[in-house]
Amino acid sequence: MAWQWFHRLGSPRWFYEKSSRWLVWFAPLTLVLMVVGISWGLGFAPIDSKQGNSYRIIFIHMPAAALALAGYYIMAIAGAVGLIWKMKLPFMVMKSAAPIGAALTVLTLATGSLWGHPTWGTFWEWDARNIFMLVLLFLYAGIVVLAEVYPSRDAADKACAILALVGTINVPIIYKSVDWWYSLHQPASIKLTGGSSIHPSMLYPLLLCILAYYCFYTLALILYTRREILVRESRTKWVAELAQAKFSQSQNASGGAP
Template sequence: MAWQWFHRLGSPRWFYEKSNRWLTWLIPLTLVLLATGFIWGLAFAPIDAKQGNSYRIIFIHMPAAVVALAGYYVMAIAGGIGLIWRMKLPLMMMKSAAPVGAVLTALTLITGSLWGHPTWGTFWEWDARNIFMLILLFLYLGIVLLGSVYPSRDAADKACALLALVGTVNVPIIYKSVDWWYSLHQPASIKFTGESSIYSSMLYPLLISVLGYYCLFSLALILYTRHEILVREARTKWVKDLLPLHSKGGRSASL
């Protein structure tokens, strides 16, 4: 049963049809979580004793960083599954996850710079975590570029999967960089093995924002993957049967 489910999950058609249902509840859930987390954190969370209101960018910055790192694992695992079992859908998801992860990583670096200016007095420091987050952005962008420069799709998928797997070594380095090297970054405020150093009035909207970002990543990944499925499966019968319905609807609407 589990093996059948695993192979069904690798079917582009099954994913495309099932994801229609997922989108109906994922879209409103994403909007509610992000709106709740941002409004609570940016407008109603208390002022920080040391950083004042400038700390509020954490409700945008930290969730983006967390999901950018987790998204890289999603991309690498999908690439590994596609490479080992030669399954099409995981390779499509790997390619689709790269631009989403790149945007989140860029958002992390931009908001970190905006936060760093009032905190450190500069927009950028060659801090260990900053450097490895920049490397993460280059890895995401590298996979985006590799997916487009190879004339053979199979060769592009293999190259992207190998780069994604090799790049996973960078993610734990980012997590532990503030512990391994002297760093301007403060240690983690949220801890799962010990007591967190953040007040609950700040923690709750932050966690809601993190959940919202996870939903946003999932939503973007599904939409990108659905598009990739239509592009790669354009010659299959089920896609040919699906696309004329949209084109007929578009012609009737234009008339």
């Protein structure tokens, strides 16, 4: 009984049905946090004394970078759970997380380039953190491709999970790159221990943006996973019943018109 909740989490049907209820309140919450956080940072945070208004891209860049890294761990953990306990749902989560992480990594690199031009005088520099973020993008892209090229879904899941686990070594390297090598990037401005180097008037909207991005990531992961569930479980009885119920609802809503 103690592990019943864990096995329920591994059930695609249970997750699909429960997540339908989560989306009712979670989607509006995410939208509100995104609008308030980004508006606060881009429109109302004070101008930086050294970088002027160009620093405002931090409210988009930093949360995207944080989620690109944290999302890789989520993907790798899901792959590990799928390998160890041979559950279907974690593999679906792993596959769904890959394109989201890739998109966030692209956003990180793009906004970093836009920020780097007025700050460093160039859109791209072969800086240690830039290089390993590019490696992160290749890892995400590799998992996206592997998930599609294998003729066997089980083989694709295992290959993706192994690549995801091997690639986790890249994430701490990105975190510590500014400490281990000469880097144009500044050290971490927000620290779990010790004081922050960002003024509270800039820190609070940044923290709100980070929270909003985490909610957005969660929302996107739920939606992608629900789609993957329907694709993989399309021949099961419960998905057929779900499709029939939605079709009946649409017919009733349209008054039975063809």
